[in-house]
Amino acid sequence: MKTTHTGWSARSVGTVLLLAVGLILLSACSASTRNGNVSEGGDGSSDTMMARIEHTPVGELEARSTATFSARDSSLGIPQSSISEVRYQWEFGDGGTAAGESVSHVFDEPGTYDVTLTIEVITTESQFHTVTTSEDVGVVPPTIGQLNAVVSYDESRTWFSDESIPFDVNGSTVDGFDYTTLADRQVTWTFGDGTPDSFGTQVSHAYSTPGEFDVTVHIAGTDSFGRRLQAEASRTVAVKNRPPVIEASIVPVGGEDRIQPGKPVNLLASDSTDPEGQTLYVEWDIDSDNIADVLQTDVLDQRYEHGFPRVGTYTVQVRVWDQYMLDTAQPPETRTLEVRVGAGGTLPVSFELGGFVASAGLMMFDDVRLWQAQAGMQFMEGNLVATVGFGASTGAITIPMTDAFPAVKNAGYEISAVLESANLISASGFYQVYPNVYLGGMIGMLTCKGAYRASTRVSIGGQATPIAFSQQSIVFGASVGYRLAFGLITFSVTVAP
Numbered sequence: 001m002k003t004t005h006t007g008w009s010a011r012s013v014g015t016v017l018l019l020a021v022g023l024i025l026l027s028a029c030s031a032s033t034r035n036g037n038v039s040e041g042g043d044g045s046s047d048t049m050m051a052r053i054e055h056t057p058v059g060e061l062e063a064r065s066t067a068t069f070s071a072r073d074s075s076l077g078i079p080q081s082s083i084s085e086v087r088y089q090w091e092f093g094d095g096g097t098a099a100g101e102s103v104s105h106v107f108d109e110p111g112t113y114d115v116t117l118t119i120e121v122i123t124t125e126s127q128f129h130t131v132t133t134s135e136d137v138g139v140v141p142p143t144i145g146q147l148n149a150v151v152s153y154d155e156s157r158t159w160f161s162d163e164s165i166p167f168d169v170n171g172s173t174v175d176g177f178d179y180t181t182l183a184d185r186q187v188t189w190t191f192g193d194g195t196p197d198s199f200g201t202q203v204s205h206a207y208s209t210p211g212e213f214d215v216t217v218h219i220a221g222t223d224s225f226g227r228r229l230q231a232e233a234s235r236t237v238a239v240k241n242r243p244p245v246i247e248a249s250i251v252p253v254g255g256e257d258r259i260q261p262g263k264p265v266n267l268l269a270s271d272s273t274d275p276e277g278q279t280l281y282v283e284w285d286i287d288s289d290n291i292a293d294v295l296q297t298d299v300l301d302q303r304y305e306h307g308f309p310r311v312g313t314y315t316v317q318v319r320v321w322d323q324y325m326l327d328t329a330q331p332p333e334t335r336t337l338e339v340r341v342g343a344g345g346t347l348p349v350s351f352e353l354g355g356f357v358a359s360a361g362l363m364m365f366d367d368v369r370l371w372q373a374q375a376g377m378q379f380m381e382g383n384l385v386a387t388v389g390f391g392a393s394t395g396a397i398t399i400p401m402t403d404a405f406p407a408v409k410n411a412g413y414e415i416s417a418v419l420e421s422a423n424l425i426s427a428s429g430f431y432q433v434y435p436n437v438y439l440g441g442m443i444g445m446l447t448c449k450g451a452y453r454a455s456t457r458v459s460i461g462g463q464a465t466p467i468a469f470s471q472q473s474i475v476f477g478a479s480v481g482y483r484l485a486f487g488l489i490t491f492s493v494t495v496a497p
Contacts, residue, residue, distance in 0.1 A: 048077030051119045051133035060138040063110045063225075064146075064175035069117075070102045076121055078129065087120040093137075106176075107139040147182075147231035148173045149219045160242050161276050164206040167215060172231075174223050182221030182229065190216045192237075209276065210241035210324050241324045244280055246335040247271035248318040253303065259341045263307045269318060270300040278322040283332075285317040296321070311342035311432055391424040417469070419450040424475070442477040 052075075055061070056068045071088050090098040092105050093113035107113060116134040123129070150171035159165050169187060172179035179185070189198040191205045192213035198205065207213065215237050220230035248269040252259045259265055269282045284294035286308070294302060296319075308314055316339050319332040399417045426444030433439055451466040 048075060049119070049121070049129060049131040050075040050077070051117050051131045053115060053117050053133060053135045055115075055137065060140045061107060062142045063107050063139050064142050064177075066104050066106050068102065068104050069098075069115065071117055071119065072101060074117075074119055074131075076119070076129075078121055078123065082123050082125075083121055084124045084126075085122040087122075089118040089120070091116040110139050110141045113137050113139060141225040142175060145223050145225070145227045145229040146173075146175050147179070147219060147221075147223075147229040149179075149217055149231040149233035151215055151217050151233050151235040153215075153235075153237065158240050159237070161207045161210045161239050162242060164204045165237065165239075166202065166204045167217075168202045169217055169219060172219060172233075174221075174229065179219065179221075182219075182223060185219065185221040188218045192216070207239045210239045213237050213239065241322070241330075242275040243325075243333045244272055244274045244320045244322050246318060246320050246333055247273075248282075248335055248337060250316060250337060250339050259308065259339065261308060261310050261341055264303055264305045265307050267294060267302045267304050268300075269320065272300060272320055274322045276322070276324075278324060281321045281323075281326060283319050285319070286314065288315045288317055288336075292319075308339070308341040310434070312340075314339045314341060387428045387430075388426070391426065415452060415454045417450055417452050418466075419448055421447075421449045423447045428479075438480070440479045442475075442479065444475050444477075445472060446475045447472050 051071065052073045054070045054073060056070075061067045069090060076083065076086065086101075088099060088101050088103075090100075090103055090105075092098075092107070092115050094107060094109075096105055098105060113136070114134055115137050116132065118130065118132045121129040150169055151167065152170045153165055153167045167189065169179060174181050185201070187199060187201050189200075189203050189205075191198070191207075192215060193207055193209075195205070205215075213236070214234050216232060216234040218230065218232045220228070222228055246269065248267075248271075250259070251266050251268065253264040253266055256263075267284050269280075272280055272282070274280055279298055280300060281296050281298050282300050283292040283296040284302075284304070285291065286293040286304070286306075293306075294304060316337040318335045318337065320335075321330075321332045324330075325332065399419060400414075402414045402416070424444045424446050426442050428440055428442040430438035430440035447470070449468075449470045451468045453466045
């Protein structure tokens with residue numbers, strides 16, 4: 001250990017005086033002070049200051065291992081009450097430095113290093129005292145190498161079973177240094193799915209099925225000290241399932257161009273695909289009540305004998321699983337189909353053309369009762385049916401009106417109104433409440449034409465000149481009816497209250 005004392009303190013400068021007889025030498029210490037930027041020369045070091053270096057582990061240190069250096073056993077030689085600040089500066093001989101009474105340091109390579117400690121004491125009177133010591137520290141190669149292996153891949157995204165996942169060993173270290181310092185490296189990978197091992201610092205792997213897999217890497221090589229090192233690391237990788245792609249439709253049986261109530265239909269889902277090529281299973285919910293009407297099966301195309309019970313628009317749900325979704329009790333992929341059931345084709349405004357309507361019956365408007373035939377067109381949307389048409393009476397009818405005119409009746413005349421024609425232009429709406437059973441309402445314009453006629457009851461041949469009349473009125477009606485459809489022709493039986 002080499003120790004050097006330097007410093008500044010207050011001393012007086014002696015003056016030599018020669019008096020009368022002989023020489024009397026009178027000496028005193030020189031005086032100097034340093035405060036801020038003011039300095040006067042002198043030697044004022046504390047002879048009792050001593051710096052001492054200790055390190056742990058004791059003796060020779062191992063390269064690439066952490067050592068602790070301490071100055072706690074150093075002696076400052078100044079009362080603690082007079083000390084304002086103590087500074088410790090370390091130099092380790094390899095370019096590294098540190099500050100503090102106790103510090104840590106790692107020597108990267110073996111060798112002998114000159115470690116220097118400088119202690120600087122500042123007193124409460126702003127006086128500076130320093131002491132420096134150094135020590136040769138021997139560093140030997142590490143007895144045990146530390147190889148840390150790392151499995152690295154992109155965890156920020158979701159990986160699917162049909163994708164190739166890149167893996168590497170970036171982040172692996174040897175005694176804290178990058179793993180590339182290893183000579184003749186051997187890197188072996190296993191992917192946890194039973195496939196053959198792969199080799200190299202960078203590899204890729206695709207899993208044939210979804211799931212969680214343990215990926216393991218084994219690294220071996222020789223470090224710069226000639227030691228053979230090896231290490232292993234594992235990571236769990238989650239591989240997700242790609243859901244099935246559903247392609248489904250419902251078509252009538254027998255090549256018909258539209259689905260009819262109560263008739264069988266074909267439920268088709270065979271165009272559905274699975275990205276991993278897994279077996280698919282399908283079930284059908286015809287009325288969207290969350291209860292399967294066709295139970296889960298791997299037969300993707302089926303004939304559904306029950307069909308749809310009535311005219312209208314149905315929301316059908318198709319549910320599809322692949323094998324992995326079944327095995328892991330995952331919910332299915334779903335697709336919703338809108339299915340329209342009923343006669344007729346399709347108009348551009350998406351109404352269904354119900355066809356021609358023909359009907360006949362007894363019409364009653366106040367006192368007017370007559371048989372009338374009516375023809376029109378029917379339009380259908382779901383359970384709603386609308387018709388527009390034109391009707392005409394089949395013959396004339398005479399309506400007695402004498403009682404309506406008392407004065408004329410007292411004069412001996414009889415008056416009647418002869419209704420020669422009654423025409424009706426109407427629009428009707430019906431709502432299906434049961435297969436083919438409808439509740440309906442009607443609004444129309446009724447045009448009645450005819451003549452008032454008067455005659456006497458006492459004189460033969462006494463006839464008054466007829467007075468013609470024409471009357472239009474808006475009429476309303478309500479009905480309940482039963483409808484039967486054959487092709488484009490719809491027959492109706494309506495009972496009006």
